[in-house]
Amino acid sequence: MRFFKKAVAAFCLCTLLLTPSYATAPAASFQDVPADSPSYEAIQWLYQSGYTSGDGQGHFMPDSALTLRDSLYLLSAASGISLSELEAEVPQLEKSSPISTNGFYALLFQAYDVVPNIGETYILDSVSGYIFTLTELGTTAEDGQAVRGEYYMDSTANPTYTFPETPITRADAATAIYMAASGQLVQQAPEVYQYMNLHLDAGYGAGLADLFRYVDMIPDPILKQFDADGWVIVYGDVFLNEMSQARLADIRGLHTMATNTIYTKLPDVVCHEMGHWIYYVDDVNWILEDCYLKEKQAAIELIRPYAGSNKTEFFADVFSYFVRNHGDKTAMDIFASSMPSAYHLLLEMEQTGWLTPFDWDIPWPTTGW
Structure with missing residues (x-):
């Protein structure tokens, strides 16, 4: 997959040459972005590169919604694409309004020339900041049940983005720009993904990297037999929340032979539920x-x-x-x-x-x- 133009590589090189090193950087450029913040490195990079000064009074306001105007200026400055070229993508939108996560990533893809592959689904893991490419990512219905054979927006034919329509925060936008500029934005799904039939509740991409990490701990023979027997993993909370309300309990995972499904709304719970599966096998x-x-x-x-x-x-x-x-x-x-x-x-x-x-x-x- 072609992710970035040569101009981006040149830009990154210039950034490395012109940006002060972190060794000489202050502990924190903004009072509201502590050094242990997940977005600290990205925000430091934006600040040191001269792309943001926050509110000019030592605050970045990481949890505030990013406006369309600010996203255009940030992406233009960081990627080198002309402002007018980006503005042409959103001619009718109010510049002072917050931009959705989905809208922001559409501009980010344009700015960094991320070219989606036909036939793949792109899902944002907001926890890790990665965008994973997946070929057949299963869906769930409104009741949270896996819909076998159906994939996100016919992802076998056209590239699909499964990003939220909620406003993106300044911190999340900073992380996305930093990852795009450093070539880390798009990640191929790990090999373990091939051993699992994964279905997601709509908008439930956050933590996908952690889910893969825990599934990778499960021995391959188990995962392969689990898939061969027609079982699926549903990652989400729709069905589990309904079960929790019905049983007056906090149900975080469930193994059921009625539908050959493991449900989990937390990444680590998948190991426990797989234990139930192997118990009966x-x-x-x-x-x-x-x-x-x-x-x-x-x-x-x-x-x-x-x-x-x-x-x-x-x-x-x-x-x-x-x-x-x-x-x-x-x-x-x-x-x-x-x-x-x-x-x-x-x-x-x-x-x-x-x-x-x-x-x-x-x-x-x-x-x-």
């Missing part, structure tokens, strides 16, 4: 009773009180703990010492490829520990 129910009774208190102390609710939630939580901490020797040593039965059960499942149902006729454990 491997038929571990019969061997868990003793393990659960012996180690549920340890699970409550190590993981969370919910892990002691019942043996299915116990297994989902210990599976989630196992895959999320797999590379952390200290965490795994603590797990092995405090919950040896659960640890060795998961270790044996891993060694047999995760997808081997336990044989009721063979006494467990078989590892000899």
